[in-house]
Amino acid sequence: MHQSLPLMLNTDFPPIRRSRLDTLQVNVGYRCNQSCVHCHVNAGPKRTEEMDRSTADTVVEFLQAASVGTLDITGGAPELNQNFRFMVESARGLGARVIDRCNLTILSEPGFEDLDEFLAEHEVEVVASLPCYLGENVDRQRGKGVFDASIMGLKKLNRLGYGDPTSDLSLSLVYNPQGPKLPPPQQELEAAYRRELGDRYGVRFNRLLTLANMPVGRFGSTLISKGQFQQYMGLLREAHRDDNVDGVMCRTLLSVDWQGFVFDCDFNQMLDLPLRLNGTPRTHLSHLMGEDLEGSPIMVRDHCYGCTAGQGSSCSGALN
DSSP: OOOOGGGSSSOOOOOOBOOOOOEEEEEOBSBOSOOOTTOSSOOBTTOOOBOOHHHHHHHHHHHHHHTOSEEEEESSSGGGSTTHHHHHHHHHHTTOEEEEEEOSGGGGSTTOTTHHHHHHHTTOEEEEEOOOSSHHHHHHHHOTTHHHHHHHHHHHHHHTTTTOTTSSOOEEEEEOOSSSSOOOOHHHHHHHHHHHHHHHHOOOOSEEEEOOOOSSHHHHHHHHHTTOHHHHHHHHHHTBOGGGGGGOGGGTEEEEOTTSBEESSHHHHHTTOBOOGGGOSSOBGGGGTTOOOTTOBOOOOGGGHHHHBTTOOBTTBOOO
């Protein structure tokens, strides 16, 4: 595995500072039932990192203490973590909005037959990765049979009301480009997804989010192996837009890893660039109880251009 961080240390990305915290994004582990070529987490079936109950308790305590409005749960496949349902139930009990970053195929795995009903019961927002509406492209990026399993998962969610504009159950799909290029305009691509998935499979969803592939983890390593890393970084730099800087996700989000350590964003987490409170090498979430981070600087490197290129890219899709 090639490391991309050494190629991004000297950056001229504009300095940014934190705004008011509204989202806690928690990576509960790197274990996944898939191994996708674009995955910046390097997740897969053989990964063993997993958040324990004590750390999950700390997450819930912080949500309450800091009055954080949104818990965004990711992985790996976050549902594989034994504390996933506990965190969902606890956060919803506090009145927080909960997002599940779901890969869809987990809904068909043995032992998860009731997962769709659990998500619906607790009104969890599902943000599901589906990098294309064509089966061959999805299987090439994510593995053989993934597209069919994804469509099956979408239909299970649809039957419960997900994707229905008259329902409170929100279903968003996530698009990543095939290879080192920027995503097309989000609005146009969303129309194509609606047409193709609706006509071919009878699938509905609420919105499409377009995300740029980050030069981090498995995707960054692939770029280096193919001699495309500098070219892709050049593309991101050239497409940078200053007006996207104010909308980047790290200004209102904290990223927490499976051990409870805190980062400015999920990409910094994968690059091991921790948030450093009062000069400490790394900060645990338990040490942030009662702390006000608004106005504090955010650690930036060249990969940050991936969030400001073109339409912009965040966990909520395009910024413009």
